[in-house]
Amino acid sequence: MAQRTVIPFGPQHPVLPEPIQLKLTLKDEIVEEALPHIGYVHRGVEKAAERMDYTQNVFLVERICGICSFIHALCYCQGLERLMGLEVPRRAAYLRVIWSELHRLQSHHLWLGLYADAFGFESLFMEFWRSREMLMDIFEKTAGSRVIISACCIGGVRRDISDQHLQETLETLKTLEAAFDKSSEVMLNDYTVKKRTVGKGVLQADKAIMLGAAGPVLRASGVEQDARQTGFAAYDELRVEPVVETAGDCYARAKVRIREVRQSLDLVRRAIAGLPDTDIAVRPKGRPNGRTISRVEQPRGELLYFLAANGSQKLERLRVRTPTFANVAPLVHMLPGSELADVPVIVLSIDPCISCTER
Amino acid sequence: MMLSSVIRNLFSKPATRPFAPAARTAPQGYRGAVEFEEEVCIYCGACATRCPANAICVDRVAKSLEFDPFKCVQCGACAEACKKGCVQLQIDYQHPVAVRHTVAFHGPPKPTVAP
Amino acid sequence: MMAEYLTALAAVLAAPFLGGILMGLDRVVSARLQSRQGPPLVQPFYDILKLFAKRRMAANTFQMISVSVYLASMVLSLALLVMGQDLLVLLFILALGNIMLILGGFSVKSPYSQLGSQREVIVLLAYEPLLVCMVVGTYILTGSFSAASVFGLERPLALSMPAFVITQTLVMAMKLHKSPFDVSASHHAHQELVRGIYTEFSGPQMAVIELAHLYELVLLLGFIVLFWHTNLVVGIVLALACHAAVIVLDNVSARMTTRWMFGFTWSVGLALAAANLAALYATGPLPR
Amino acid sequence: MGLIDIARSKSPWILHFDAGACNGCDIEILACLTPVYDVERFGIINIGNPKHADVLLVTGTVNKRSARVLRNLYDQMPDPKAVVAIGACALSGGVFHECYNVLGGVDSVLPVDVYVPGCAPKPEAIIEGVVMALGKMQEREHARKRGAA
Amino acid sequence: MGLLEPLLKISPLTLAAVLVFSPALFGVVVFAVRTKWSRKGVVTVAGWVLTLAAITVFAIAFVSRTALSATLPAKAAPWSMIVAGGDLALLAAILVIAVRFRSAMVFGVALVQLAVVLYAELTGGHAAEAAPSVFIDWLSVVMVMIVSVIGSIIAVYGLPYMKEHERHLGIDEAGSHRPGFFLTMLVFLGAMNGLVISDDLRWVFFFWEVTTLCSFLLIRHDGTDLANTNALRALWMNTLGGVGFAVAIVLFGAHAHTYSVQALLRSPMGAAASLPILAALACLMFAAFTKSAQMPFHSWLLGAMVAPTPVSALLHSSTMVKAGVYLLMRFAPAFHGTQLSNVLAIAGGFTFVATAFLAIGQTNAKKILAYSTISNLGLIIACTGLNRPLALAAAVMLLIFHALSKGLLFMACGVVEHGIHSRDIEDMQGLVNRMPLTTLIMVIGILSMLLPPFGVLIAKLAAIEASVHLPLAMGMLVIGSTLTVAFWTKWTGRLLASEPGAVHPKIEHLHVMYFVPLVLLTVGAVAFSLAVFPLLTELVEPAVTQYYALVPGAAGGVDLSTDVLAVPWLLVFGVMATAVLAPVLVARTRPDEEVGAYMCGEQIETPNGSGFITVAEQSCSLSIRGHYFERYVGEDRHTLWMSLVAASLIAGMFGSVAVR
Amino acid sequence: MTEAARPPIAPVCDVQPTRPVSVGDLVAAVEAMAARRLRFVTATCLDMGGRFDIYYHFADGVKLDNLLVTIPREAELPSITAVYLGAFLVENEMKELFGINVVDIAIDYKGRLFMTELDQPHPMAKVQSGATPAGQGE
Numbered sequence A: 001m002a003q004r005t006v007i008p009f010g011p012q013h014p015v016l017p018e019p020i021q022l023k024l025t026l027k028d029e030i031v032e033e034a035l036p037h038i039g040y041v042h043r044g045v046e047k048a049a050e051r052m053d054y055t056q057n058v059f060l061v062e063r064i065c066g067i068c069s070f071i072h073a074l075c076y077c078q079g080l081e082r083l084m085g086l087e088v089p090r091r092a093a094y095l096r097v098i099w100s101e102l103h104r105l106q107s108h109h110l111w112l113g114l115y116a117d118a119f120g121f122e123s124l125f126m127e128f129w130r131s132r133e134m135l136m137d138i139f140e141k142t143a144g145s146r147v148i149i150s151a152c153c154i155g156g157v158r159r160d161i162s163d164q165h166l167q168e169t170l171e172t173l174k175t176l177e178a179a180f181d182k183s184s185e186v187m188l189n190d191y192t193v194k195k196r197t198v199g200k201g202v203l204q205a206d207k208a209i210m211l212g213a214a215g216p217v218l219r220a221s222g223v224e225q226d227a228r229q230t231g232f233a234a235y236d237e238l239r240v241e242p243v244v245e246t247a248g249d250c251y252a253r254a255k256v257r258i259r260e261v262r263q264s265l266d267l268v269r270r271a272i273a274g275l276p277d278t279d280i281a282v283r284p285k286g287r288p289n290g291r292t293i294s295r296v297e298q299p300r301g302e303l304l305y306f307l308a309a310n311g312s313q314k315l316e317r318l319r320v321r322t323p324t325f326a327n328v329a330p331l332v333h334m335l336p337g338s339e340l341a342d343v344p345v346i347v348l349s350i351d352p353c354i355s356c357t358e359r
Numbered sequence B: 001m002m003l004s005s006v007i008r009n010l011f012s013k014p015a016t017r018p019f020a021p022a023a024r025t026a027p028q029g030y031r032g033a034v035e036f037e038e039e040v041c042i043y044c045g046a047c048a049t050r051c052p053a054n055a056i057c058v059d060r061v062a063k064s065l066e067f068d069p070f071k072c073v074q075c076g077a078c079a080e081a082c083k084k085g086c087v088q089l090q091i092d093y094q095h096p097v098a099v100r101h102t103v104a105f106h107g108p109p110k111p112t113v114a115p
Numbered sequence C: 001m002m003a004e005y006l007t008a009l010a011a012v013l014a015a016p017f018l019g020g021i022l023m024g025l026d027r028v029v030s031a032r033l034q035s036r037q038g039p040p041l042v043q044p045f046y047d048i049l050k051l052f053a054k055r056r057m058a059a060n061t062f063q064m065i066s067v068s069v070y071l072a073s074m075v076l077s078l079a080l081l082v083m084g085q086d087l088l089v090l091l092f093i094l095a096l097g098n099i100m101l102i103l104g105g106f107s108v109k110s111p112y113s114q115l116g117s118q119r120e121v122i123v124l125l126a127y128e129p130l131l132v133c134m135v136v137g138t139y140i141l142t143g144s145f146s147a148a149s150v151f152g153l154e155r156p157l158a159l160s161m162p163a164f165v166i167t168q169t170l171v172m173a174m175k176l177h178k179s180p181f182d183v184s185a186s187h188h189a190h191q192e193l194v195r196g197i198y199t200e201f202s203g204p205q206m207a208v209i210e211l212a213h214l215y216e217l218v219l220l221l222g223f224i225v226l227f228w229h230t231n232l233v234v235g236i237v238l239a240l241a242c243h244a245a246v247i248v249l250d251n252v253s254a255r256m257t258t259r260w261m262f263g264f265t266w267s268v269g270l271a272l273a274a275a276n277l278a279a280l281y282a283t284g285p286l287p288r
Numbered sequence D: 001m002g003l004i005d006i007a008r009s010k011s012p013w014i015l016h017f018d019a020g021a022c023n024g025c026d027i028e029i030l031a032c033l034t035p036v037y038d039v040e041r042f043g044i045i046n047i048g049n050p051k052h053a054d055v056l057l058v059t060g061t062v063n064k065r066s067a068r069v070l071r072n073l074y075d076q077m078p079d080p081k082a083v084v085a086i087g088a089c090a091l092s093g094g095v096f097h098e099c100y101n102v103l104g105g106v107d108s109v110l111p112v113d114v115y116v117p118g119c120a121p122k123p124e125a126i127i128e129g130v131v132m133a134l135g136k137m138q139e140r141e142h143a144r145k146r147g148a149a
Numbered sequence E: 001m002g003l004l005e006p007l008l009k010i011s012p013l014t015l016a017a018v019l020v021f022s023p024a025l026f027g028v029v030v031f032a033v034r035t036k037w038s039r040k041g042v043v044t045v046a047g048w049v050l051t052l053a054a055i056t057v058f059a060i061a062f063v064s065r066t067a068l069s070a071t072l073p074a075k076a077a078p079w080s081m082i083v084a085g086g087d088l089a090l091l092a093a094i095l096v097i098a099v100r101f102r103s104a105m106v107f108g109v110a111l112v113q114l115a116v117v118l119y120a121e122l123t124g125g126h127a128a129e130a131a132p133s134v135f136i137d138w139l140s141v142v143m144v145m146i147v148s149v150i151g152s153i154i155a156v157y158g159l160p161y162m163k164e165h166e167r168h169l170g171i172d173e174a175g176s177h178r179p180g181f182f183l184t185m186l187v188f189l190g191a192m193n194g195l196v197i198s199d200d201l202r203w204v205f206f207f208w209e210v211t212t213l214c215s216f217l218l219i220r221h222d223g224t225d226l227a228n229t230n231a232l233r234a235l236w237m238n239t240l241g242g243v244g245f246a247v248a249i250v251l252f253g254a255h256a257h258t259y260s261v262q263a264l265l266r267s268p269m270g271a272a273a274s275l276p277i278l279a280a281l282a283c284l285m286f287a288a289f290t291k292s293a294q295m296p297f298h299s300w301l302l303g304a305m306v307a308p309t310p311v312s313a314l315l316h317s318s319t320m321v322k323a324g325v326y327l328l329m330r331f332a333p334a335f336h337g338t339q340l341s342n343v344l345a346i347a348g349g350f351t352f353v354a355t356a357f358l359a360i361g362q363t364n365a366k367k368i369l370a371y372s373t374i375s376n377l378g379l380i381i382a383c384t385g386l387n388r389p390l391a392l393a394a395a396v397m398l399l400i401f402h403a404l405s406k407g408l409l410f411m412a413c414g415v416v417e418h419g420i421h422s423r424d425i426e427d428m429q430g431l432v433n434r435m436p437l438t439t440l441i442m443v444i445g446i447l448s449m450l451l452p453p454f455g456v457l458i459a460k461l462a463a464i465e466a467s468v469h470l471p472l473a474m475g476m477l478v479i480g481s482t483l484t485v486a487f488w489t490k491w492t493g494r495l496l497a498s499e500p501g502a503v504h505p506k507i508e509h510l511h512v513m514y515f516v517p518l519v520l521l522t523v524g525a526v527a528f529s530l531a532v533f534p535l536l537t538e539l540v541e542p543a544v545t546q547y548y549a550l551v552p553g554a555a556g557g558v559d560l561s562t563d564v565l566a567v568p569w570l571l572v573f574g575v576m577a578t579a580v581l582a583p584v585l586v587a588r589t590r591p592d593e594e595v596g597a598y599m600c601g602e603q604i605e606t607p608n609g610s611g612f613i614t615v616a617e618q619s620c621s622l623s624i625r626g627h628y629f630e631r632y633v634g635e636d637r638h639t640l641w642m643s644l645v646a647a648s649l650i651a652g653m654f655g656s657v658a659v660r
Numbered sequence F: 001m002t003e004a005a006r007p008p009i010a011p012v013c014d015v016q017p018t019r020p021v022s023v024g025d026l027v028a029a030v031e032a033m034a035a036r037r038l039r040f041v042t043a044t045c046l047d048m049g050g051r052f053d054i055y056y057h058f059a060d061g062v063k064l065d066n067l068l069v070t071i072p073r074e075a076e077l078p079s080i081t082a083v084y085l086g087a088f089l090v091e092n093e094m095k096e097l098f099g100i101n102v103v104d105i106a107i108d109y110k111g112r113l114f115m116t117e118l119d120q121p122h123p124m125a126k127v128q129s130g131a132t133p134a135g136q137g138e
């Protein structure tokens, strides 16, 4: 009877859009141990960033991930600006917030869809992704691309958003919100959904801190931390209250993200309303020297860049610590004891982004 | 809840966009395929230095430019760098192809002027 | 006798076409419920033809036997239903097919096919009692297990056995692997078991399975038509309504776990069945 | 013959593997399934299982680990089959050419039928790529038949 | 027909003597002449003799179409003394065993039985002379066939098995326990035959107790502590059942004034029976429950699996447990139409469901088989409780098919056990690659318990049909049959789970004395299944109709014919056979390509089968364990309450006597 | 050093003190962080040629608190996973990419977290250490 089922879950697996393998040890269908096996999308971006020059790096780091790409660029630019001693024009800071929050919206929609798919709710997946297309249209219009928008540059942003586009964005967001009301209602109150999420993959606040969880995973466990509180970009003016839930289960994580969608909608509107009329970029100057840390809040949590420069053309070291990287340990902790059927739900509940994790 | 949504969907027009031939065009400013205007190029190489993907190769001496659309990530850095407006990103996306190919052109041979 | 066989033959020949169209309709309606345009109506035929034309790739020979018996059992069951034969026998033949498919899934040492088979066993356990109870219901009414005796009733079954229309719809959802019961396999692969029990069947074998599904669909709907045999039009409408209900259910619910499904059918499903049976025992004509 | 050709071209089931992409391309593939692009109208289903798939969509740069998986998956797809490489990464390594864990494009591991350039390519481009790949697959199949005859 | 004429002339008593005593005689020879060859020869010959005798009985019954009966002259010997002496001798033996193994339980129960037997002897013990009388109707014929043919096959199978078994235990020829073993086995067979052909209850009781003793000896054969404990448990439980039997005899003697079963059945029975008679019937049921290992007495049969496999095969398929259900079937007309009968159906049905449920959680093949046996016996008992011609027909068919399939499965299990040194069905994963022939046999055996067109399923079908009038029992039958699917399917799945690449494995070599018995039973299971309908209509139906002729108001033949028989079985069998054979026979069966299993793209072949690459680039071999749901169906969670329910159902049986 | 490089103008309010500790004191210092219920963020390793600079970042809401350990190239580095299990990934990463000998990691990938056997060892290291002596790395 000591025998256990040991199976690979991934790398290529239809519930996982990205390759990661969990080595699952099961008894019947109860998970006894889950170990992640990664490295399928490891590229070596940190090293490449030491070989490419400062401006090229912007394009490199935003391709660490296609979901949270803008914020990667933002984090990098912000760190470099600090090393170079640049002050970003206020309009640029506001535009950065707008794009960041739109990114968060699209990322959360994407996640809500995938999450619905993880427990087999195909039509809900479709609803969220249909809404998400509205956001993609906004990106296409305002930044010239759907996915990698390349809107950030050192010293500011590359493009301005015209008033007309701002208006259209507001309109679109209105439609989006209406659709979101309906779909999020299902996500929060549907019987079958609750059956699949409530009480699954519980992470206590204490554990969340000790395991170093980040973002919604951390906040769903009742820890009030959000890197936007540090006031980067224009968040010093557009104050953000962290969204906190206490249950620490999959349901709470969904709820945090749903509430964050509303928060983001509000932030975009406030940012558009308060958009100052200044330049959108300053020219980068000088060769940076020194070490700094840049922290921003990604849809999945806190992103940390450590930059070390030595006054040359190229960076001495770029360290990227992404939120999913931090959430792997909590995941390993959450899985044992759950059913196999809940594995996708729990895995998805941390909103894993492997390309970010492995860089 | 979901019931009302799906029923509404059933009786409204699908959200599906028509595909070719009536495919919709991208909005102004979309970063699509990269195209060069051979005539205006001065082979200064500014685009090549800025290109993060090493998609452009400029030989300033031989006055030739080679562009590999398979490497290009359509970031637009080249277009920003080119003072001659020689390289531009089209609105239309780059279409799939079955074979690898590159774009290459070169300028008139350098007039042999003694320095 | 001869006529019976000929009708059965006709049904067996016509079923794939009917089933294909119904399956196509299923997919179109599902798509429309999701605000999509959806595939063409004849998509299932394209799929099956294509699968037949793929190279045979198998892990062992037993898989081939298992799918062929699976198909045969579906075809036979349909024929038996049309011929008005014993429903209990029909159910066991149906189960035979399913068990062979499960064994086919077990015969490959692949994690997903194995787990899918394990779950399919539970799915079978979940719906089988409901089916048998329904047949017992007809027995209480008619004093016989044969489908033909149902034809002889004056009152539509649906009136005396309303709860079984519901359980039958549940069974249909389970057998068609629709949400919330798509635990062992599903028609799209976005699930933890990849394609579950179907994972290791490929090409022509998969085509045979898909073909058998068409028969299964017709058979399941045929069961429901039986509930209103007095007026075939009403019967067909009822069957289509149940099918529609299954499709809608599929689109308004998440996939549940095997454990939940089993608990649900054995509590709610069996309670419904038992209540209706009790009513039948109390009022129905107990024969002999 | 004719009927089967039609069926094949109307029912491409796809398998998607991310060999080291940034997610951008993968999401665009997923977007193809959603209401706005709805590829099911062309009979395309994301089947997620190599044994049922006709077309393999590969995104991202290839490293040694993912190359192994890619090969394995490709080998488990029954013929006739096609491979579509999607995005600059899958075509050449794209922006990651300087990275130490990048072997290059997908064609360094598998025979690629169609290349879909872009970063990330639009869903339209991806659909176009799949359709193109089907054409090539048919051609190859016919050639094989002729060769066998 | 003409050829068979002379057969009719053979006296039933002669046949009876052959059936009952020849095995014992051969046994003594085996015991006395201790050589390998004599053992092989004698056991085989004994098997043949028994088989031939059984076939003769069958032929006679078939030709004459009536029950055979005969009685030895009452004056020929002091029969009552003999049988009483026999009973007492057996009890003395049991008491000695109890003392020797210091088992208070056995001792106590045996004492109680002694008291009852003595009471019977001292009081109305002489209501009738106990001259051996033989009554052989179809039920007896079926039992004799099962005991003699299948029993013999198992005995022959036991020859190579026990040799290997002792080799494993390191016992050499000189110290071999085999002579005693085969003696017991053969005596056992004789006793079983005696049990089913005797008409006098006192003789039945005597043979009944002989089987109890024999089974004790066989279970403790290996002499380990566990074997002793389990054997003692079997002993006390069965002796307890014997108490019930003895009480029934007392009651019958006092109130019906006869011990002849046939006479009893003709006396006012069923609804017309008096209270003591009903109580006596309830006591018989109790006895049957112990012997047939019904809950809560099932533990003895589970424990009996410590014995060598031939013993298990014997106990489960053709002897011992079948005695209990035989007794109930024999007396079924007597309690027809009573409340007792209904409670019996429920009690049997309960064991059927409960043990099928418990079987799901088992990985030990023999334990699964044991649970399945108990479950099937429960089903048979439920059928006797349902007590209608159709139900009894189902019971008879179950008797036959279960004996075939179970004998087959146990023997196959034994072969596998010697092949892979494990009884765990998890270890049988992919057995099809290692022992394809045995696996094929085993799979046929399992499927014959499970699928149409095999007889067990047809019998279940009939049982369900017969149960519609007792909704509670019907519910149990439906649920029990469904649960059965779970463990059989899982097991078969384990057997078939094969690695790619080993698709055409080499067929293993089987000892001829393994091969022949296995093949015989396989062929038997398949042949009888194919012939299930003729069997039903030609043999079982008339017999059952005849049987219920005794019972007023229970007329009517087997109504299965109306529906189930109307099914175009030829078509069904034809299509199924085509479906199985087509892929094998049609030229293009071989796949174009054989590929490994899908493992998310990381599959590799490791030295011990398929595996995958995982954490830290290590390869890990894939391991898949079946689902056993210990959390839900675990024995330790459920046995207690189930036993309590079963016990209260038995109490209910006695209670229902009062309310009729 | 980090302090000096921090430009005063950026509107970032997180304070980033860095405290150097010796390798021997590392685990104790980390335990102290744990006692303060700080969240482990990550570690950053810099290859400074002859030595490694390793930062451990901890967060307390908006504030960061960092430890800096400097070790010679071939030295052993104790794992902190006994205190913060969450550090297992980053320690495995350092081990693989920089070739730092991190000992006693709770879940040890044995230097095979990201890459396969055949790849160049320790690609992030400026000097290839261990099995591949300097100069043979590329």
Ligand code: NFV
Binding pocket: A064, A065, A066, A067, A068, A072, A107, A298, A299, A300, A301, A303, A321, A322, A323, A324, A325, A352, A353, A354, A355, A356, A357, D023
């Ligand atoms: N993990 C991660 Fe990202 C985010 N959000 C970030 O740095 O997604 Ni791809």
Ligand code: SF4
Binding pocket: B040, B041, B042, B043, B044, B045, B046, B047, B048, B058, B065, B081, B082, B083, B084, B085, B086, B087
């Ligand atoms: S394209 Fe523009 S930047 Fe590039 S070489 Fe020509 S002129 Fe210079």
Ligand code: SF4
Binding pocket: B034, B047, B050, B051, B052, B053, B054, B055, B056, B071, B072, B073, B074, B075, B076, B077, B078, B079
């Ligand atoms: S668009 Fe970007 S990647 Fe493409 S050629 Fe220009 S600079 Fe290079």
Ligand code: SF4
Binding pocket: A063, A066, A147, A148, B073, D020, D021, D022, D023, D024, D025, D026, D059, D060, D061, D086, D087, D088, D089, D090, D094, D095, D118, D119, D120, D121
């Ligand atoms: S091509 Fe661009 S979008 Fe696609 S994976 Fe590569 S970097 Fe990401």
